[in-house]
Amino acid sequence: MKVEVVMAWPRRHEAVVVELPEHATLAQAVEKAGLSGGDEVTGYAIFGINAEATTPLRDGDRVELLRALQIDPKDARRRRASKPKR
Incomplete structure (x- = not known):
């Protein structure tokens, strides 16, 4: 099965498609993708839904490596609303 693993930063992202055996887990996909998220990764999601490292994957899933928020939304x-409009 093929799975996409994605890591995003402001203004850039990395995406890697990996091939895995059936019944592979999220952790196996992240390891095989080899993305350099390191200490930045605080969690995982599959198509935007929180997931654990032990979550089994399905063909075509998009695994997202989550980072901590830089600022409270x-x-x-x-801040955006208080700026004068042009």
Whole structure:
């Protein structure tokens, strides 16, 4: 089966498609992808739904490596709203 493993940063991302045996887990996909997320990775998701390293995968899944938020989304929205409009 083929699975896509994705890691995103502001203004760039990396995506790797890996081939795995049936009944492979999320951890196996991340290891095979070899993305350099390191200490930045705080969790995992499959198509935006939280998942654990032991979660079994299906053909065509997109595994997302999650990072900690840099700023509270509510604060970011307030900052954008307070800027004068052009």
